[in-house]
Amino acid sequence: MLDGLLLGFQTILSVQNLLLVLSGCAVGTIIGMLPGLGPISAIALMIPITYGFEPASGMILLAGVYYGAIFGGSTSSILINAPGVAGTVATSFDGYPLASSGQPGKALAIAAYASFAGGTIAAVLLVLTAPYLAKLSLGFQSADYFVLMLLGLCLVSAFSKRGEYLKALLMTCFGLALSTVGTDLTSGVQRFTLGRMDLIDGISFLLLAMGTFAMAEAILMVLRGDNDKFQGVTRGSMKLDRQEVKTLSPVVGRSSLLGFFVGILPGAGATIASFLAYGMEKYFTRDGPQFGTGNIKGLAAPETANNAACTGSFVPLLTLGIPGSGTTAILLGALIAYGIQPSPRLFVDQPGIFWAVIASMYIGNLFLLALNLPLIPYIARILAIPRTMLIPGILFFSIMGVYLVSFNTFDILMLSMIAFTAVCLRLLSFPMAPMLLGFILGGILEDNLRRAITLADGQWSFLWDRPSTVILIILTLLVLISPVIQRYISK
Amino acid sequence: MNKIRYCRIIHPIHLLLVLLFGITNVQASDLLDKVHFLIPAGPGGGWDGTARGVGEAMIKSGLVANVSYENLSGGGGGRAIAKLIETAPRQQNTLLISSTPMVVRSLQKIFPQSFRDLEPVASVIADYSCFAVLKDSPFNVWKDVVTAFKKNPRLTKVAGGSVRGSTDHFVIANAFKLSGGSPRDVVYVPYDGGGKAMIGLLTGETQIISTGLSEAIEMHRSGEIRILAVTSETRLQEASELPTLMEQGVDMTFANWRGFFAAPGHSPELYDKMIDTIAEVIATPAFSDVRKRNGWAQLHIQGEAFHEFLEQQEIEIGTLMKELGFLR
Numbered sequence: 117m118l119d120g121l122l123l124g125f126q127t128i129l130s131v132q133n134l135l136l137v138l139s140g141c142a143v144g145t146i147i148g149m150l151p152g153l154g155p156i157s158a159i160a161l162m163i164p165i166t167y168g169f170e171p172a173s174g175m176i177l178l179a180g181v182y183y184g185a186i187f188g189g190s191t192s193s194i195l196i197n198a199p200g201v202a203g204t205v206a207t208s209f210d211g212y213p214l215a216s217s218g219q220p221g222k223a224l225a226i227a228a229y230a231s232f233a234g235g236t237i238a239a240v241l242l243v244l245t246a247p248y249l250a251k252l253s254l255g256f257q258s259a260d261y262f263v264l265m266l267l268g269l270c271l272v273s274a275f276s277k278r279g280e281y282l283k284a285l286l287m288t289c290f291g292l293a294l295s296t297v298g299t300d301l302t303s304g305v306q307r308f309t310l311g312r313m314d315l316i317d318g319i320s321f322l323l324l325a326m327g328t329f330a331m332a333e334a335i336l337m338v339l340r341g342d343n344d345k346f347q348g349v350t351r352g353s354m355k356l357d358r359q360e361v362k363t364l365s366p367v368v369g370r371s372s373l374l375g376f377f378v379g380i381l382p383g384a385g386a387t388i389a390s391f392l393a394y395g396m397e398k399y400f401t402r403d404g405p406q407f408g409t410g411n412i413k414g415l416a417a418p419e420t421a422n423n424a425a426c427t428g429s430f431v432p433l434l435t436l437g438i439p440g441s442g443t444t445a446i447l448l449g450a451l452i453a454y455g456i457q458p459s460p461r462l463f464v465d466q467p468g469i470f471w472a473v474i475a476s477m478y479i480g481n482l483f484l485l486a487l488n489l490p491l492i493p494y495i496a497r498i499l500a501i502p503r504t505m506l507i508p509g510i511l512f513f514s515i516m517g518v519y520l521v522s523f524n525t526f527d528i529l530m531l532s533m534i535a536f537t538a539v540c541l542r543l544l545s546f547p548m549a550p551m552l553l554g555f556i557l558g559g560i561l562e563d564n565l566r567r568a569i570t571l572a573d574g575q576w577s578f579l580w581d582r583p584s585t586v587i588l589i590i591l592t593l594l595v596l597i598s599p600v601i602q603r604y605i606s607k
Numbered sequence: 608m609n610k611i612r613y614c615r616i617i618h619p620i621h622l623l624l625v626l627l628f629g630i631t632n633v634q635a636s637d638l639l640d641k642v643h644f645l646i647p648a649g650p651g652g653g654w655d656g657t658a659r660g661v662g663e664a665m666i667k668s669g670l671v672a673n674v675s676y677e678n679l680s681g682g683g684g685g686r687a688i689a690k691l692i693e694t695a696p697r698q699q700n701t702l703l704i705s706s707t708p709m710v711v712r713s714l715q716k717i718f719p720q721s722f723r724d725l726e727p728v729a730s731v732i733a734d735y736s737c738f739a740v741l742k743d744s745p746f747n748v749w750k751d752v753v754t755a756f757k758k759n760p761r762l763t764k765v766a767g768g769s770v771r772g773s774t775d776h777f778v779i780a781n782a783f784k785l786s787g788g789s790p791r792d793v794v795y796v797p798y799d800g801g802g803k804a805m806i807g808l809l810t811g812e813t814q815i816i817s818t819g820l821s822e823a824i825e826m827h828r829s830g831e832i833r834i835l836a837v838t839s840e841t842r843l844q845e846a847s848e849l850p851t852l853m854e855q856g857v858d859m860t861f862a863n864w865r866g867f868f869a870a871p872g873h874s875p876e877l878y879d880k881m882i883d884t885i886a887e888v889i890a891t892p893a894f895s896d897v898r899k900r901n902g903w904a905q906l907h908i909q910g911e912a913f914h915e916f917l918e919q920q921e922i923e924i925g926t927l928m929k930e931l932g933f934l935r
Contacts, residue, residue, distance in 0.1 A: 257812045301797045304772035313682025382806050438802045453900050457825045524681040571812050
């Protein structure tokens with residue numbers, strides 16, 4: 117194990133490779149910062165450049181791009197409420213309020229530290245447990261995914277403010293309803309597409325998030341007329357005091373574990389991991405009610421989980437040769453292009469590559485931190501731009517980002533419609549986060565439920581047939597009744 | 608037959624273009640000097656990879672100096688087809704990449720156009736389908752699966768990486784049908800992509816997987832799964848250990864082709880030029896590098912033959928989809 121890791125470091129610790137990590141991180145961060153463009157676009161753009169390289173060098177560059185893009189995505193989430201990647205949507209829930217309350221430097225620093233910690237802890241877990249994890253991820257059947265998504269939905273109250281539970285519930289159902297648009301996987305039938313071919317692939321999550329956050333936020337800024345709200349705001353302190361470090365450490369630890377384990381499940385992924393981490397943290401900590409107003413825990417939890425899950429998603433790729441997410445599917449394409457086919461034998465056949473990929477995770481995370489901490493003061497100055505210029509800028513980058521993903525003008529129309537609806541709903545103080553939660557869980561929930569029913573010959577017996585499903589159901593029930601128990605105990 | 612189709616849609620603008628480009632280009636060279644690839648999906652997928660791979664070979668071999676790409680997703684590929692037809696007069700250098708799902712989707716009326724509305728240029732590569740089981744499965748040959756299926760279709764639940772009624776589903780349904788079973792009885796379990804379908808097989812919730820050979824071959828070689836049958840006509844050069852369905856007594860072949868289409872209404876000379884350009888490119892060492900790097904099998908059918916191949920495939924798929932109840 118240790119000699120393997122040493123071999124990996126030996127492979128990648130050359131001047132050339134270190135430069136590659138550095139440039140990968142830089143390019144990834146810049147692309148990731150553009151709203152809408154995430155790791156998939158960034159890696160797809162960089163792959164042709166890597167064809168002439170050694171496989172290990174190519175992977176190192178791409179790993180840098182990958183982590184850079186995720187980090188860049190959280191930067192735009194935090195500063196302008198425009199998530200660059202689906203996985204960083206939850207980051208904006210507390211990151212944006214924290215940044216706009218005059219502490220952008222601290223918000224970005226926490227995001228950088230949390231990303232680093234999440235990525236590194238997950239990389240350690242990956243090295244220690246990869247062989248067993250493959251088995252674990254294969255123990256998860258459709259029925260289990262269904263119950264896991266139910267568990268996620270039970271956290272909906274975590275995404276609502278006190279006294280707005282009914283509104284949160286309504287918005288969750290709205291999100292669930294939106295997730296049914298498009299071609300139904302199980303029957304092949306098109307649902308709610310209004311006869312438009314642009315809707316047969318459903319509504320994209322990123323589009324929904326950009327409309328409800330970035331664009332709606334820009335419009336609300338105009339409506340509220342808060343022209344000079346942030347003027348004169350400095351970047352704020354970047355330092356965390358001892359108390360804050362103490363508060364954050366357990367959050368980061370828990371979220372790393374949660375994120376990593378959700379990440380290794382091929383049917384879940386980074387976005388769900390970040391939502392679950394945010395929900396769990398809010399649900400189970402005492403200052404939960406302050407989440408959503410710029411709480412540092414609410415920022416650190418999804419950011420850690422998101423990065424840990426990205427590392428976790430390498431487990432099915434490296435141990436089974438199966439991509440568990442869109443990004444790892446692209447990376448698989450790159451590996452095949454280098455003449456390497458990841459398979460259960462990769463670890464034995466080509467230890468050099470296997471360990472180089474893992475070592476590049478450590479190095480990528482480290483460089484990202486080193487690269488970005490000094491840059492934070494400059495990045496944070498985005499908020500010092502006068503509103504009259506920032507608002508058109510946000511609108512421009514949101515629209516461009518959405519267009520660059522699909523090159524389809526219908527998406528721009530759709531974005532505007534979503535933004536308009538979101539502005540109306542937000543003015544009536546309906547929360548947006550529960551809708552996104554319902555939307556992202558809805559599709560996976562439905563597909564897995566119907567698969568489980570098909571597999572169980574139309575019976576509901578899949579709910580109690582296997583111990584892992586039963587355990588997850590018990591967990592879900594515990595989450596549901598825990599507020600009652602807490603109240604009972606405190607009396 | 609080709610000529611008749613061109614004549615039917617002659618239009619003053621086309622005539623002008625034909626005159627302009629026909630004359631200048633024929634004199635210059637018999638290949639395209641500029642290629643614009645229209646990719647009906649976002650960056651990073653199979654269509655994108657194929658178009659960019661062919662483009663890379665064009666540049667590296669020096670056959671075509673000027674290559675550009677345009678991604679236009681939406682409508683399962685229908686949006687790009689519509690655009691190519693609408694703007695046909697100014698698309699003399701455009702090649703649209705597509706594959707078998709184009710035939711399926713136009714049958715399903717997901718988009719109103721079919722390959723007949725475009726000019727089929729050539730197919731370049733193919734991914735054959737295959738059926739695989741877990742390493743410790745009781746099924747050893749395709750016949751075992753059929754026997755179990757006839758006894759009880761629930762013993763052979765099929766994992767597939769695409770929507771019900773699409774490629775993975777009807778390929779195996781057809782195989783069961785030609786082995787004497789009822790295609791409607793197949794218990795097909797759809798997953799979101801071939802990778803997740805493979806996991807569905809590995810978790811043991813399904814007994815057999817219907818997927819593209821390229822997505823299964825490495826798992827087969829590492830011994831995790833066993834491929835029982837491939838849908839190629841004869842055994843493949845790259846994987847001669849894999850038995851075909853044909854040699855197991857099932858008279859069925861299926862190739863998921865990927866190939867290029869041009870805008871309608873241009874001169875036969877221009878289409879010949881496109882056909883020649885593709886033929887030259889795929890014969891270059893640069894393209895065989897790209898092909899090997901990606902594990903693609905070559906399937907080069909061009910011009911009129913490609914059109915006939917598509918018609919044949921449309922009939923086969925259409926008949927089967929009617930039987931399965933996906934088409935009326």
